């Protein structure tokens with residue numbers, strides 16, 4: 001277990017089947033993680049999950065055959081015990097089923113009541129799962145939103161649409177796992193790794209304190225014009241559409257730089273200006289630049305948008 005430089009303790013809570021699968025795919029490679037927790041009504045799925053703590057809630061607690069959508073008092077105490085020493089918790093859950101959709105907001109409320117910052121990542125359904133499923137998922141996000149600092153959606157359908165093109169090499173369900181990993185790493189690394197300008201969670205919370213939708217995308221590049229290319233790849237990422245840029249009231253751009261041995265600030269300034277021209281002048285900007293020798297490219301750029309007004 002890594003220890004954060006400020007002693008901030010980060011946790012991940014995975015709720016339901018999708019949440020547990022995304023956590024399991026990443027459990028061994030989350031930097032600075034203090035604790036991982038998987039919560040499910042399904043004992044088989046929970047058995048297969050990789051997490052420090054696994055909590056079976058709902059159905060089996062009361063020997064019911066239909067998944068229970070509420071947490072028992074015992075469950076609530078188990079969750080409080082599991083999170084009480086954490087500072088920032090990522091909740092990751094699939095929306096549209098029973099467990100993740102209904103219990104995520106209860107868990108977020110527990111965090112909120114204990115002054116633990118919460119960031120949620122909601123895996124949204126494929127179109128083929130139907131309109132009703134989508135409606136349940138969107139309602140799940142709506143219920144969750146007031147109890148966390150921000151909800152970022154990762155839509156499975158986005159990757160279904162792009163799977164035939166650039167993203168064919170990754171199995172369809174694994175895109176959400178990769179996107180979660182990048183989201184987590186961007187938030188954590190930018191505050192924990194050394195760099196030119198870092199951000200802390202107060203900046204992230206401030207960046208997210210707008211009504212409206214959120215979105216994020218990321219891209220990497222090496223060699224000539226790598227900063228422009230990485231920015232363009234982040235803008236073109238399936239989770240971030242070009243049309244969202246002018247609709248955002250805040251934007252956060254995080255530069256990760258592989259090599260700290262050459263003058264980097266002029267390149268970063270250039271990259272920042274390239275990105276700035278794509279946004280309305282009144283967009284509130286947050287930025288950071290850190291050194292990360294673990295990336296395989298010269299630059300990795302993550303763009304997050306918040307306060308995106310109605311996209312229709």
Ligand SMILES: Nc1nc2c(ncn2[C@@H]2O[C@H](COP(=O)(O)OP(=O)(O)OP(=O)(O)O)[C@@H](O)[C@H]2O)c(=O)[nH]1
Pocket residue numbers: 015016017018019021022041042067093094095096097098099100101123124125126129133156172173174175176177
């Ligand atoms: N990317 C990804 N998405 C998944 C996975 N499993 C399920 N999903 C998506 O997440 C949505 C919710 O499904 P689950 O997480 O399995 O549902 P649950 O929260 O366990 O709820 P119940 O099983 O109904 O109690 C589904 O509609 C799928 O779109 C997975 O392994 N990876």
Ligand SMILES: [Mg+2]
Pocket residue numbers: 016017018042045097099
């Ligand atoms: Mg399930």
